[in-house]
Amino acid sequence: MRAVLPKEGTRISPNPARFENLRTNMRHSILNGAFGTVATGIVSTFVPLYLIDALHASNQIIGWLNALPALAGLLGSLIGAVWVPRLFRYRNFSVLNYLGARLSYLLMAAVPASAATANSLIVAVYSIGSVPQTLGTLGWQALMAKLIPSGLRENFFGHRYALITIVGLGGTIVIGIALQFFNPDWPVPYRVLFVVAGVLGVIEVSYLVRHREPLGGERPRPMRWRVWTDLWTVPRFRRYVLLAAFFNFGWQLSWPLFSIYQIKTAHATGLWIGLFTIATQATEIVTFRWWGKFAQKRGGLVTMGFSGLGIGLVPLLTILSPNLWYLTAVNLYSGLFASGMTLLLFTELLHASPVADRSAAIAFYNVVLGLVAFLSPELGVYLLPALGMDGTMLLSTIWRLIASILFFIPLRPAILQSRPALTQVHPD
Structure with a gap:
């Protein structure tokens, strides 16, 4: 962790107290992320396995597992779009919402597996937890934009994502x-895991509480419809939102299909599902820092284009064989490029957002991507009977590749200069 933090004598702030606050915030951000990654990773990785193997869920339920949390997240984004831009400080807002989201894991553990509606209840609780999760993320993004100077973001978040991924791994x-020591049909081990995830989530939140958020700051702009229309007139922000939404639609189109293919077609057990995740995370650990450095040299959007091209081939590669070792190799390949997109979707959002309305811009962006996250997985499951697994995966690949190419098209300088006051990038 020491290698991530700025060293004494680094010229970031002439104020020693601010410099020490920066180091403290970076340290706690890494620890907060490490516990959070394990907690959320337990749930996101093993809930589909729990539903399919232990509760014998249908394809439609798996589709709803992707779509309903996204719909709830969209609701959270709409609430946050009004709420977050009115805030002077973001830490406590994020703390309360993340705590609510992590406690929902304990509610999932409390759902009786023998209940006739157990499948639906698990999906419902998981979805409801997405509302505070989304609100917490909105507050956290605004908090990080406030605490981490723009010149340090790619480097710091590249290191941070690598470190927390190692812990998650x-x-x-x-x-x-x-899980290999238990019958996959037995629900108890999964419910114990949800309790563990809830406890780890509480520890995660305790490190978020320790962040030092400075007092004061600019007074939030009153939230009127004019704020949204003004944001849409900023060429850099508008283009980024459209590109991110278009790519994410093709990216998420196949997300529920991977679980269905891996568990129902390839007959992956809990160990194999864990190995797939490990494979992805292992290559992410190696490449996070590289993508951050590449973005500093070539630019964020160009880097997203290269990352997206690599991600685009994953659905096609997946359906070539149900061999479990082969699928592990595909996940190794996926992690090489997913790390770049994961890192840059956030950092480029901050760069593209007008500083005067940054929290509103973050909320606007999350509303758009929340809508995409609801519609896209549902479309994938809807197309599955008509196109089959191969056809739907191929559609996702084509969509991803087209969207990736669009990242390489530069924004015309004349457009960038047309509204200098709004397109200013905050120097922090």
């Missing part, structure tokens, strides 16, 4: 091995 290995 270790957690997945342990859990995947542990």
Whole structure:
């Protein structure tokens, strides 16, 4: 962790107190992310396995597992779009919402597996937890924009994502091995995992509480419809939102299909699902820093284009064989490029957002992507009977590749200069 933090004597702020606050915030951000990654990783990785193997869920339920949390997240984004831009400080807002989201894991553990509606209840609780999760993320993004100077973001978040992924990797290995000692039809181990995730989530929140958020700051702009229309007139922000939404639609189109293919077609067990996650995370750890450095040299959008081209081939590669070792290799390949997109979707959002309305811009962006996250997986499941697994995966690949190419098209300088006051990038 020491290598991530700025060293004494680094010229970031002439104020020693601000410099020490920066180091403290970076340290706590990494620890907060590490516990959060394990907690959320347990749930996102093993809930589909729980539903399919232990509760014998249908394809439609798996589709709803992707779509309903996205719909709830969209609701959270709409609430946050009005709420977050009115805030002077973001830490406590994020703390309360993240705590609510993590406690929902305990509610999932409390759902009786023998209940006739257990499938629906698990999906419902998971979806409801997405509302505070989304609100917490909106507050966290605004908090990070406030605490981490723009010149340090790619480097710091590249290191941060690598470190927390290493921790998540270790957690997945342990859990995947542990599940091999139990019958996959037995629901108890999964419910214990949800309790563990809830406890880790509380520890995650405790490190978020320790962030030092400065007092004061600019007075938030009153939230009127004019704020949204003004945001849409900023060429850089408008283009970024459209590109991110278009790419994410093709990216998420196949997300529920991977779970269905891996578990129902390839007959992957809990250990194999864990290995798939480990494979992806292992290559993400290696490449996070590289993508951050590449973005600093070539630009964020161009880097997203290269990352997207790599991600685009994953659905096509997946359907070539149900062999479990082969699928593990595909996940290794996926992690090489997913790390770049994961890192840059956030950092480029901050760069593209007008500083005067940054929190409103973040909320606007999350509303758009929340709508995409609801519609796209549902479309994938809807097309599955008509196109089959191969056809739907191929559609996702084509969509991803086209969207990736669009990232390479530069924004005309004349448009960038047309509204200098609004397109200003905050120097922090």
